[in-house]
Structures are given as C-alpha cells and as structure tokens.
Amino acid sequence: MALVAGSYERFIWGFSLKTLTSATDPSSEALSLAPLFSYPAHTGPVRCVAAAPRAGLAASGGADDSVRLYDLPNAADLGPLFDPPAAVSALAFYSRGPVPRNLLAACDDGSLLLYDADGFALLASLRAFPRREAAEGLAVHPSGRVALAVGRAGALAMVNLVRGRRSFSCRLERPASAVAYAQDGSGGDRFVLTAEEKVTVHDSEDARIIHELDCGKRVLAFAPAKSGVLYTGGEDRGIAVWDLSSGKVSSRIEGAHATRVKGIVAFDNCKNGSELSNLIASASSDGVIRVWDVRTMGNERSTPLAEVNTKARLTCLAGTSLKFLQLDLHSALAKYSVDFVLIM
Template sequence: MVLVAGSYERFIWGFSLKTLKPTSSQNPSGADDGGDGDGDGGGCILKPLFSYPSHTSSIKCVAVSGPVAVSGGADDAVKIYDLSSCSEIGSLTDQGGAVTAVAFYTPPAISFPRNLVTGSDGGVVSIYDADPFVHLKSVRRVHRRGAGVGDLTVHPSGRLALTVGRGDSSLAMVNLVRGRRSFVCRLDREASVVRYSAGGGDLFFMAAEERISVHNSEDAREVAELVAEKKVLCVAPALNNVLITGGEGRDVTAWDITSGKVAYSIKEAHSARVKGLVVLGGGNSGEASGGPHLLASAATDGVIRVWDARVVSGEKPPPHLTEAKTKSRLTCLAGSSIKFEKWCFCSMFWVIHSDTLSLSLSTGDLQLEPEPISLSSWQ
C-alpha cells in the first residue's frame, strides 16, 4: 500500500504502508498499548519512500494508480512518478493554468491506469493516454465566463468526467470518448469537491461548504443531503454506501448514504484542517478488494495518520495505527492498495509542448532527450 501527499512548500511525499507482525506488547487492535501511534510498535508503519521539491510552486492535487503517481501544481505542470523506483519520470505542461485536479481511469481488470484527466484554473480539461503519457485532447472553456476547474472525477467506466467550476457555481460533464463538453448546469451553491461513488459509480457527491449533496448518476437527481458541522474539504467514497468526509472541523466522519446519518466519527483526528482522505482496501474501482479496512488522513499540520475503521466506536477516539510527521503544510493525499510488481526499468514517455512532440527515454541514470519533432512534418 502506497500513500502520496503534496504540500504547500512544493514537496511531494511518498510512503509505503507496511504491516507488522503483532507482538505481546500490542493490543488486539494493532495499536500500541500507550496509544502514541508513532509507528514503532503498532500494527503497521509508514515507511518513507521519497520526499523532494518536485514543483516550483505549491502542489494542489495528487493521484495514484498502481505503480504510477502524478501531482499537479500552481506552476502549471503535472509531474509523473514511478513508485516502483521512487523516481520522477516526466512532466506534462501546457495545462492552461494552475493544475487544480488530476484523476486516473483504471479498468477493474488491470492494475495500471489507462487514462489521465487533468483540470486547471484556466478552465481546461486535458485527456492523456497513460501508457505512454500521450496527449489526446484538451477541452477548453469547460465552464462559463472563463471559470476554472475546481475539481473533477472520472466515472468508473472511463467514458465521462464531472467537473465543478471555480467562480461560476456550475457542474459540467465532459465526454472523454469524444473529447468535448456534453453539458453544463448552474448550481445553487458553488461546490468545491465532486466524486463518484465506489464500485459502479451509480451515485456522485458534491461538497459545498458544510453540505454534501448525493445525486443519481443517471439523471443527476438529488437523492440525499448530508450536513456536516463545518466546511467539508475532502471526501473519500467507500463500499457499502459509505462516504468518508473531513474538513475544517478536524474530524473524520463516515456517513451512511442510505439513511443520511453518521455511521461513526473520529473526533479530533488531527489538530488542524483535514485536507486529504484515502480508503485503503476495497475502496475505489480497480483496487484490490477484501483487504483490511484502513483509512488514511492528512492535515495541514503536516501529519498523516492511518486508522482501522473496524475498531472505531462512538465513545472515544480510537488510537491511530501509525502516523508520519512531514513538518509541511499538506494540501492533498492519494493512495493505492494495489500490490504491483516492479515497473519496467526502461520507461518511455511522450511530452507534448504546443505544436512540438518530444520523446524522452529514461534508462537508469541515463537520460536521452532527442530534439523535438514538429507535428507539422507528420501531416
């Protein structure tokens, strides 16, 4: 299991979640008897993989699928990472503005992503083939009046994506097969987060301030509304009609979508705003099912914590299984529970810059960068 976090200080952080064998000094929940959660003797530990300033400005979003991770920053660039070798293998530019959202499409039968979709402050949604990273289409002016893309989510079928606008309070649908916007509609409140439900994507969620609206994916009809105590900043869909939320309240809350009530809540999960949530084990489409029901959270205090949802009770906050202190202002969190083999040692990727196409071949410590090829010469 891998966790990747981005920070305001331009740093990208990678951790591997390792399960430890229980000892006599541990309680059955896997946490230390002392409950300090420093990861030295708990049921699992976050092992650092890498950390370095990958962007020239703050990191706004991250996504992970199998052995690949990407991050989007305020420097108008998307960075690509090979998690098996813990190295950066390329970048995607010409995003039309600061990158505010990134999402992979991974078919359920494979552990490697097929497509990458990005959204920017300039209102551009870019579609890429993920093997290799070839630019397929840019859909411009997705939202009205030049509004930027606040967030996006890809349907488990990989055929369409939903985006919420930043500044125009709108919801847009992008046809990923044809590479164009299907429709756009105005919302009562500006949403900051949009996500499809885990599994088949029969529902989608939009978070606007402290309210989370639940909609049917077929006709966009609102079927439920969840009201949190404070502003919701991040959500993580889980199986069995459960939605995990976090935000200004510093709590991590699990909602039963069917009843619209709180299933359980981890009070004071962090000492600052919760900015990222990841469900590990049977969470998102394409990920391994049947694994332990682990939940990871990241906050602006720089701490990443892992929880076991099976031991959460309403009486008192459960001890976290492990934590990692980055001493950074974390802005986003992504992860994957897929067990992957070491990726190809020789990784090839295409990087598109306006009207030129450049091929970069990375083999170990050797990097070959031929002269850019003009696309006009292919016509």
C-alpha cells in the first residue's frame, strides 16, 4: 500500500509499506514505510490530498490555486492543473471498480470542479454554495451520482453529478469541517459530519441525525471503514474507533501521537482477507506517520507496526493499496465503459 502526505512547507511525500524479512531469521517479518518521493509540489501550503483506491493515482490541492497529480507506481509528479479559480480546500476521487473515473476539487470561492480522470479535462465548474462561501470538506457517494460539500460558514450542499448542478443546500447549526459517506454494521447508507469536538451520523436519505458522537476534543481527522466503524483523531492525540450502529466507542489508542492527529487512512479497500485490510495509518502535526493493526487497538499499549518522521508540519494524509498498482488501466476502462454515470 502507499501513503501520500502534504505539509505547510509546500512539500508532498509518498511512502510505500514494505515487508522486511530478517537475514538471520527468515520467519521473522517487519513492516517499513519506504520513501517513494518527496517534492516541493506547491508554492503555498498543501491543504488536501486524495488517492484513487486501487489505481496508483494521487492528487494534491494547495493554497496556490492549483491541483497536482502523481503516479505512485513510477513515483512521478505528473504536473499541475491550473483550472482552480481559488485555493483548493478538498479533493475526492470517484472510482468505478479499480478505475478512477472522476476527480472533484472544492475551492475557497465556493466552486466545485469536475475532471475526467482519463486526461483530466475539466468537465464542469459548479457553484456549490450560493454566496461564494469557501468550501471546507467534500465527499462523493459510492454510486457516483451525488456529492456532499460543507462550507466554512456552515453551509451543507448536495450536488447532482449526473446533471451537473446543485440540488440542495441548507445551513447547519454549527459549521462542519469535514464530511464523508459511510455504512453502518448492517449496511445502512450514512454520511458523517464533524464540527469541533462533535461528529454526527446522518441517514443519507433524509439527513436525520442518527447518532451524535462526543469526542471530547476537536476532531481534525476521521476515516470511515467498510466494517461499520469510524476512526477519529484530533487534538486529543489519540485514535478512537466508533461503532456506527450503536454510536459507542469500541476501542481506542491513547497517545497515538505526541501532537495533534491531522490525518487517518483506513485500508479497507484491499482484497478481502488480506492482512492489509486490518491496517490503518495516522499522521500528526509534528511530521510523524504511523501504521497500526486495528486488531491490537484497545490493548494497554498499542505499538505501531511502522513509523516514519517527515520532520515537517503535516496537514493531510491519503492512502491507496499498492497490490493493485500494476493494473492494466486500458483493459479496465473497456470493462467499465458501459457504466459511466458522471458527466462525460
């Protein structure tokens, strides 16, 4: 698997998780985060990163009004997209099967840009919020038909990606800093919002609140997993695991980092039964990235499986599965060509 992290210092880092075998004991294995690349990618702070689940493609958005693309298998910077009219605050890929189909970018002027992931032509520029409110978070529904965006002043907008227009907007009681789609343990379609120390779990059909999770301190990162759990982290420096069906904490890692947790990645996009599907990664504001086995969470002292220190002020983290990076994208595109649902 691979991780991509961005920082205030304009740099972006790529790492791959590798298994190391001891020369003296071949049966003994350890994990290591090996560097893939390190680039001064933007002329301002890196504000967000995103990775296509299994295709080896990543993107970063910065305060310099640009989006940059990266080829993870070849550790290559593919260059920038200069279409954004303002600083890019959130990015999200939509993939059908193993193939990335679209990239969405939300900007500080309230616009939402839709790109075709094959060639990255700009398909549409939408107005997510009616008052040019700066976007703060973005999430694409697994169907690819709609996306949710939250604004810095407290707006929530739903965008119809098939018709290419905003279909709904409202004001939240408190401004949300992030949004994500999720499923509970029984497969119920949900979305989650974080506002300060609270995380609310909503029904995707009518937006009613199902659970309100009190995390104690401000939440700066969260990641839903297919197993019906939500990982949260932030100013408490720990990682909590929430059961989305009950709204209760099932386990946690106290003191996962020495400083604030700024990013969490759940590797549940790996092949079922893979050991990698039991791993999560976290990044903190002091530059440390750690990989954890979720099966050991809740123990008295959880020890990270791998760790690396970028020595930078990290702002964001994204990840993808390396096992599928050698995919023949042309064959995969042909297989899924009949299932396009986004604007082409």
